[in-house]
Amino acid sequence: MASIDEETTSAEDDEPSVLAAGAICWRKEQGQLEVLLIHRPRYTDWSWPKGKIDPGETTPECAVREVEEEVGLRISLGIPLASTRYPVASGTKLVNYWAARTERMVVRPDGKEVDKFLWVTPTRAAELLTNPTDREPLELLVAAHEDDQLETWPLIVVRHAKAKPRSSWTRAEGERPLAATGRRQAAAVSRLLEAWGPSRVVSSPWERCVQTVAPYLKNKDIKLKLADSITEQDAARKPDKTRSTVEKLFDKRRPVALCTHRPVLPVVFGVLRQHLPEALAGALPAEDPYLAPGEVLISHVSSRSHGRVVAVEQFRAYDD
Template structure:
């Protein structure tokens, strides 16, 4: 599942109540200097709300958000910064939790690798959504049927005012579960993934696609290259495999790893970097140097930093002082 390092929703306050997890997004754009968002109308409830929906079995929250928004708006999107979620009791006595992200329309050219890696878009059903509307944010606040839905909108407006809304993602992945050193009799750089590790690599694909990853950078060592290979195949991206992201080269020259991370922060392209546990302190140090204080304070600080197959999504905004990490999420993709 996906969760921000600072939980947007917190634990449910209703003990023993069945929980329904759902996810969606606030799709935004700028027109003539005005911030606009997209609302959908659901005929079943006769309400105007944000596009969202329930998770499918084995689906990560962020993957569900990208899928549901695309299905209900009819256009693929790319997830941005996480927004405050909502939780409430349904008339049946269940707890409904809705997780939201800011989102932008995907570009067929710039986001082609991520779109290629996704499942085909299902056409929206008019039984679920019969109208869609782009509105200035003040008009959207007035149009929303539920007052609680204005909470994520207010956070979106604040992020836009602070220059934290237009972002690209730099995703840090620790390679999947590998054979133990004791069980492997080859070289360290050739130590392979276990079957679980291969499943973790496959589980990364829809998550990376949801964040619009177009650039792939990885340690050349087998366990990293194999972890990222499913996304490379699905997206048809051309990976950059590097020896200096391996454990031995990092020990000799951590500055080259730091330079690679800085390049990804500056690039403006959503990217993924796959590396090893001993390399993560250098990676996280660079992220911390380019982070807002509130973000730097919640970056992983204890070994092992990330578990095998886990990823950290850093949302990066361009500022006058250079790239700034304005939000982070830690994700454990579901593996079956």
């Protein structure tokens, strides 16, 4: 499965008037898959945790925030699921969904928007769901479970935020910092990365890359691993070392973000492409500039089949 960036998602013939996001929280109980349903007293319905996007927010950020606000769970997103569309008073509502494993976390309904919850089997959930369109993401979640594609970890590629122009920089290239816009983008990148919560960050040691991930590192209180092999200079001279650095990320099998430069992205994506099944062959950007400054690409890697990427998606951090 693959998802596309949210700008493209909303650019269909039926332009949505309302954009929202949510998640299907799932767990295993004695080997049995269960999903979390919520009851909303205002609508007297059973559905998934979801809500409208706030100004300056991306859909992944919205999904994580809404789940926490409605049921008290702080989640990390898994694979993208189906986006649903249905008519509302103002036109069409588009809701983007993700899977989110929750283990044995405590559910606390907010008592206002949500007054009850149930952990149920997917079969029972399909029976209880009030809106028929809510069954679409559930069907994809079940299919992913049956294909051993539901348990994943994220490998995230970040292009550094907007830097000061090369033409106006007279010192060493590795010291060229972010522009003022880039510093704001870096804060937005941090908020976006929180949706997947990588516990490791690997970066080019050049200043603009380090500055891009610095806000996330500070918020999460984790250490940064620097890799000369993913600088522009080393990737051009010794691309095999660059490839080796990326390949080792798969061996760790832990959520990770890698921050690098535009000229290095073809080498990075070349490694990722080797881990994609044929159905996802076109999921990676293939043309320069590959990613915009501050944009991220998320590869969801199977926890059960080593090195197998089962979904790809990309998002731009909010840019003011």
